[in-house]
Amino acid sequence: MYERTLPPIKLPNRPKAEEINKLLDIIRDRHTVTDKPLTQVLHNNKDKKGQRRAKSLVTQIQQHYEQVRSVSLRSVRTPGTILDTAIDRLQKFDTNICITKEPLPPRLPTA
Numbered sequence: 001m002y003e004r005t006l007p008p009i010k011l012p013n014r015p016k017a018e019e020i021n022k023l024l025d026i027i028r029d030r031h032t033v034t035d036k037p038l039t040q041v042l043h044n045n046k047d048k049k050g051q052r053r054a055k056s057l058v059t060q061i062q063q064h065y066e067q068v069r070s071v072s073l074r075s076v077r078t079p080g081t082i083l084d085t086a087i088d089r090l091q092k093f094d095t096n097i098c099i100t101k102e103p104l105p106p107r108l109p110t111a
Contacts, residue, residue: 003034 008026041047041054 003032005030005032 008023008030036050038054038058041050042058044050
């Protein structure tokens, strides 16, 4: 587990009392960030708030992954579709081109 404290904000020149009050406010309102492995937080039944936050993060990560995955798969073209496109283009120029599609032979079993 790694804990770190966010650094205080550097203030402009002010009277000493105002500067001290502002620094005390910063110290009081300081947030501590705790970095923990996600699986450790998810399996810790004592920290319900941490579990909810971890589940929320996992959900966000999964949604982002699915968006990226769907966009990347949209642009994938298989050799068959590329060949079909090429044949369609050729047929526009030469009507004598005729392709009959035969079923592919069955694949050999792999080890």
